[in-house]
Amino acid sequence: MAGGRCISNRGIKHEFSDQLLKRIRETNSDAADHILATIKDDSKCMDFQINRHTTSTNNIFDYLNGGKLHMPEDICPQKFNEELEFWGLPETELESCCFTKYISYFDNLQVLTVLEEGECKRNTMFEIVATMAGGNGWRSVQARVWSVMEYPTSSMLAKIYLYISNAIVLLSLFLLVSSTHPLFRRKLTKDEWFDYFTEEEEELFDDYWFNETYYDTAIILPKHVYVEIDAFWYLKMITLAYFTIELICKLIVFPLPWREFITFLNFIDVLALIVMYTSLIVDQVNPKEVYKDSGHDIVYSLQLFRVFRLFRLVRHISGFRILVYTLRASVGDLLVMLLTLCTAVLLFSSLAYFSQDSAFAHIPDAAWWAIVTLTTVGYGDIYPTTVQGRLIASICAITGVCLLALLIPVLVNNFLLFYSHYVGIERRQNAKKNVITRKSSVGPK
Numbered sequence: 001m002a003g004g005r006c007i008s009n010r011g012i013k014h015e016f017s018d019q020l021l022k023r024i025r026e027t028n029s030d031a032a033d034h035i036l037a038t039i040k041d042d043s044k045c046m047d048f049q050i051n052r053h054t055t056s057t058n059n060i061f062d063y064l065n066g067g068k069l070h071m072p073e074d075i076c077p078q079k080f081n082e083e084l085e086f087w088g089l090p091e092t093e094l095e096s097c098c099f100t101k102y103i104s105y106f107d108n109l110q111v112l113t114v115l116e117e118g119e120c121k122r123n124t125m126f127e128i129v130a131t132m133a134g135g136n137g138w139r140s141v142q143a144r145v146w147s148v149m150e151y152p153t154s155s156m157l158a159k160i161y162l163y164i165s166n167a168i169v170l171l172s173l174f175l176l177v178s179s180t181h182p183l184f185r186r187k188l189t190k191d192e193w194f195d196y197f198t199e200e201e202e203e204l205f206d207d208y209w210f211n212e213t214y215y216d217t218a219i220i221l222p223k224h225v226y227v228e229i230d231a232f233w234y235l236k237m238i239t240l241a242y243f244t245i246e247l248i249c250k251l252i253v254f255p256l257p258w259r260e261f262i263t264f265l266n267f268i269d270v271l272a273l274i275v276m277y278t279s280l281i282v283d284q285v286n287p288k289e290v291y292k293d294s295g296h297d298i299v300y301s302l303q304l305f306r307v308f309r310l311f312r313l314v315r316h317i318s319g320f321r322i323l324v325y326t327l328r329a330s331v332g333d334l335l336v337m338l339l340t341l342c343t344a345v346l347l348f349s350s351l352a353y354f355s356q357d358s359a360f361a362h363i364p365d366a367a368w369w370a371i372v373t374l375t376t377v378g379y380g381d382i383y384p385t386t387v388q389g390r391l392i393a394s395i396c397a398i399t400g401v402c403l404l405a406l407l408i409p410v411l412v413n414n415f416l417l418f419y420s421h422y423v424g425i426e427r428r429q430n431a432k433k434n435v436i437t438r439k440s441s442v443g444p445k
Contacts, residue, residue: 007035007061009050014061023064027088056083063093068352071098077105100359108417114329115418119425125256126151142255149250151393152316162316165246172239176306179228186229240276247273265315268308275305322422326415332415337407344403345370348396359387374400 006015025032034050050057055072060083063069071080071094080102084091096103129151132143145152152162178184247269254261314320327334349366359382360366369382373396384393 007050009052009054009057012058013053014057020064024087029088030086032088034237034362042133053079053083056080060087060089062083068095068234069098070091070095071102077102078109081106085150085276111329111414111417112421115325115421116425118321118325119422123429125260126154129255130154139255142253145249146255148252149246166313168242169312170237171235172306172309175232175239176303179232184229184232186227219346219375236276240273240280243269243273243276265311268305268311272306275303279303318422318426322415322418325418326411330411330414333410334409337355337403337410340403340407341371341374344374344399348374348392348399351392352384352389352396355384355386355388355392357384357386359384359389370396374399374403376400376404 005047008014021035053075056075056079059070059072064087069089071077075083081091089098091102129143129147132139133147134140135143146163148158152158163376170347250261250266311320345367348359348370349363352366352369353360353363360369365382372379372382373393375399376397383389
């Protein structure tokens with residue numbers, strides 16, 4: 001070794017040659033700057049002192065002396081990245097056995113930014129509202145009411161409001177679903193029948209009821225016409241009034257910048273109210289439309305948006321938020337899954353059609369069969385009958401199982417990654433809250 005120069009790191013000395021020193025200088029790294037600064041102060045210095053991670057430094061010097069670069073097991077990849085930057089070494093110099101672990105860690109960090117940004121924004125908004133609620137004036141009143149309506153953990157009153165709100169949402173969904181069941185529908189009254197009939201039929205059926213020949217006449221009333229029971233109308237008015245008052249209150253007491261008010265759930269609330277009011281107005285303006293196949297059916301079908309209120313029940317559940325974050329972070333993987341599925345559907349539907357099997361009249365029919373088979377649903381409405389058709393179906397089914405087994409775990413891994421990270425965030429936040437609570441309970445000495 002030239003002159004016996006060495007670098008000491010926490011008591012461990014690493015000797016290096018002038019050639020190695022030149023190589024370190026060329027990296028323009030922090031290590032090179034440290035060595036050059038030491039030489040400038042003392043040109044005869046033979047021992048350069050540093051304070052870095054011991055195992056990483058040993059591995060890096062082994063690499064600099066002609067060995068292979070490995071990442072120690074006892075170090076976080078992010079910390080090892082700092083060591084690489086200190087010595088000016090590219091991460092691509094890592095051996096493949098360590099490089100995969102190293103890259104996976106940073107890929108996970110990139111994925112977790114979706115969760116961290118979402119939760120950070122949510123917590124920041126909560127802290128802003130809590131700070132405003134502690135003040136005075138109208139803004140303070142707005143913040144307090146908004147805390148009750150949006151943050152169930154803020155107070156006991158907020159929890160009570162959450163239970164009431166969830167009960168109304170469940171009632172609204174129950175009314176929507178039950179109104180389509182015969183058990184909750186009744187036959188039309190005389191006045192409602194006249195609304196249902198055309199003008200020509202009204203004259204005929206007026207005599208029919210006037211002469212009270214209900215059982216003697218040969219006229220048969222339509223049996224498929226029913227309306228909701230009367231109690232449902234009153235319950236619908238209660239839910240409509242509640243959601244209307246709630247939305248007005250939100251608009252009045254919203255304490256944050258208005259761009260924060262534009263969320264998916266608020267959009268659904270507004271849209272559902274518009275649909276409910278539109279349906280109510282159409283019923284009042286032209287009652288006949290209720291019993292006929294007309295434009296009213298289009299309005300009624302828009303009641304589907306009320307189903308989305310179900311998200312209000314689960315928005316405060318951490319598992320649901322993690323699922324949303326998982327889907328947002330896995331958009332690329334979902335697109336790959338969809339592209340792979342489409343390719344397989346096109347391939348097997350074409351093979352099935354050209355197999356000359358009578359079960360597949362055309363490729364669109366075969367495509368439906370391929371989707372059902374690849375997703376392992378198997379309705380059985382279309383199935384091959386020839387030997388070659390069954391052979392293609394067998395390969396299609398096996399391919400579907402393999403595709404699901406390869407693609408779905410990607411989503412599962414992202415969900416587990418988000419869940420474990422979210423649990424860690426919650427524990428840290430709870431620990432901080434406990435510390436603040438203990439300090440406030442002790443009080444100033």
